[in-house]
Amino acid sequence: MSKETILKEAIEAVKKCKEEEAVDVMNRAIAEGLDPVEVLSEGFSVGIREVGDLFSRGQVFLPELMLAAEVMKSVSAIVDEEMQKSGKDADKKGVMVLATVEGDVHDIGKGIVASIIKTQGIDVIDLGRDVPADTIVAKAEELGADIIGSSALLTTTMGEQKKIEEILEAKGLKGKMKTIVGGAPVTERFAKRIGADAYAEDAAEGVEKVLALLA
Ligand code: B1M
Numbered sequence: 364m365s366k367e368t369i370l371k372e373a374i375e376a377v378k379k380c381k382e383e384e385a386v387d388v389m390n391r392a393i394a395e396g397l398d399p400v401e402v403l404s405e406g407f408s409v410g411i412r413e414v415g416d417l418f419s420r421g422q423v424f425l426p427e428l429m430l431a432a433e434v435m436k437s438v439s440a441i442v443d444e445e446m447q448k449s450g451k452d453a454d455k456k457g458v459m460v461l462a463t464v465e466g467d468v469h470d471i472g473k474g475i476v477a478s479i480i481k482t483q484g485i486d487v488i489d490l491g492r493d494v495p496a497d498t499i500v501a502k503a504e505e506l507g508a509d510i511i512g513s514s515a516l517l518t519t520t521m522g523e524q525k526k527i528e529e530i531l532e533a534k535g536l537k538g539k540m541k542t543i544v545g546g547a548p549v550t551e552r553f554a555k556r557i558g559a560d561a562y563a564e565d566a567a568e569g570v571e572k573v574l575a576l577l578a
Contacts, residue, residue: 366397373406373438378414380430382437389438399442400479404565411435411471435471443478450482457485457509457577462499463492464523469516469546476512476545476566480573496526503540510576512569515546524549525557532558541576545569 369392376385385407392402414431417423461477463470470492477487490502503511511531515521524544531537543561544554554562561576563569 364391364395369395369397369402370406370409373402374410374413377407377410377431377434380427380434382434385434385438386441389441393441393445399445400475400566403438403442403475404567407435407438408472432471436474439471439474439478442475446478446482450484453482453484455484455486456574458488458506459485459510459512459573460488460490460499460503460506460508461512461514462490462494463514463516464499464520464527465493465495466523467515467517467520468492469514472516472546472566473514476514476563476569479566479570480512483570483574485573485577496523496530499527500530500534500536504534504536508540510541510543510573512543512545512573515544515549518548521546521548521553524553524559528558543569543572543576 369388372388373385376388389399389402393399411431414423414428418428459480461473463473473492477489481487488502488506488508490499499511499513511527513524513527515524527542528537531540531542537558541560543563544559545563549562551562561572563572
């Protein structure tokens with residue numbers, strides 16, 4: 364089966380909230396030697412964003428959005444498993460604390476970022492979602508983290524990423540502990556404005572930027 368067909372099936376499975384179908388598509392993609400991260404980002408993620416657009420136009424409602432998110436969680440779990448198999452022998456390069464900021468429960472993208480960064484020999488401590496900025500910094504300090512990564516999916520929660528920078532500044536940790544920000548409404552310009560050390564548009568770029576920060 365061609366990659367295009369698999370990607371189309373992936374998009375449809377999320378849009379129709381068909382969990383079993385989605386898992387089957389992902390397993391077939393892996394069996395056929397396709398890159399699961401590519402299938403996730405060019406297939407399933409496109410599907411969930413389309414559901415989000417329909418939601419913002421009032422054409423689907425919150426329960427469907429939540430069901431589609433559950434489908435994403437199931438396929439992301441398969442990708443995570445695959446990633447950990449391929450990355451288990453990587454040398455340890457650093458410690459990263461990662462979280463979705465306070466007020467925000469969107470954690471699918473952050474989960475994908477965590478799965479991929481882990482494969483590079485980076486210890487990723489995922490604090491979950493809706494995590495206050497001071498908790499993120501305190502945990503990073505406690506664990507001696509090299510990098511703090513934060514994800515924000517709502518325009519109303521992006522300000523929490525700025526708060527992280529402010530706390531680091533107040534504690535004299537700015538520059539010593541590096542920061543990377545991401546999430547759909549976040550931009551390179553916003554990252555620069557708040558003083559973050561790096562911005563990544565997607566998980567693949569996230570890996571590149573994190574490795575560059577550690578180097
Ligand atoms: Co909501 N939501 N949601 N939602 N949701 C959005 C974000 C929205 C754009 C939908 C829309 O209206 N079109 C909109 C935000 C509008 C805005 O702020 N301007 C929205 C809204 C309004 C809401 C609620 C307020 C709805 C309501 O209750 N009325 C509510 C808020 C809850 C809260 O957080 N307090 C809400 C709730 C939910 C669900 C719970 C139903 C569910 C989330 C489930 C979950 O995550 N566990 C959900 C979903 C699924 C979405 C959409 C449809 C999809 C998000 C997603 O998973 N994308 C989203 C629409 C959209 O984004 N276009 C939407 C797929 C994922 C792979 O991509 O997360 O962007 P993404 O991650 C990417 C990159 O951004 C990047 O890499 C990832 C992988 O490539 N990245 C990083 C992300 N973090 C990074 C960190 C990095 C580096 C890269 O370094 C640290």
